[in-house]
Amino acid sequence: MGKEISEAELAALSGITGIDKSIISKIRHFQILDTAACKKILIREEYLRYAGNGNIREKGILQLLSEKYHVSRSLVEQVVYNKDTNKQMYCKCCGTQVSKYKYKKNKGFCDICKSK
Ligand SMILES: [Zn+2]
Numbered sequence: 343m344g345k346e347i348s349e350a351e352l353a354a355l356s357g358i359t360g361i362d363k364s365i366i367s368k369i370r371h372f373q374i375l376d377t378a379a380c381k382k383i384l385i386r387e388e389y390l391r392y393a394g395n396g397n398i399r400e401k402g403i404l405q406l407l408s409e410k411y412h413v414s415r416s417l418v419e420q421v422v423y424n425k426d427t428n429k430q431m432y433c434k435c436c437g438t439q440v441s442k443y444k445y446k447k448n449k450g451f452c453d454i455c456k457s458k
Contacts, residue, residue: 347377382421389422396437
């Protein structure tokens with residue numbers, strides 16, 4: 343797990359959490375910022391954004407996030423698949439929104455893609 347959080351990542355974190363960037367920056371300065379937790383938030387957020395537009399395939403997204411945040415592929419998967427139960431799930435193939443129940447039942451695919 344890379345330990346550095348960039349300025350851009352700080353800004354993104356601020357947007358996601360609603361915590362003022364200067365405060366997060368100060369916490370980082372004193373080295374009491376949980377960078378691992380921060381990266382998990384960023385990875386999850388970005389995954390949902392990619393998964394939502396459906397243009398990139400699931401494998402591509404995981405690979406991209408793993409490279410971008412300098413974390414292992416398995417960590418990305420762990421972060422991504424332990425998603426908040428309130429979050430919407432998307433078909434791994436076509437990106438259609440599916441219920442969490444269906445997502446689990448079809449192993450990540452919508453009914454249409456499952457039957458292909
Ligand atoms: Zn589908």
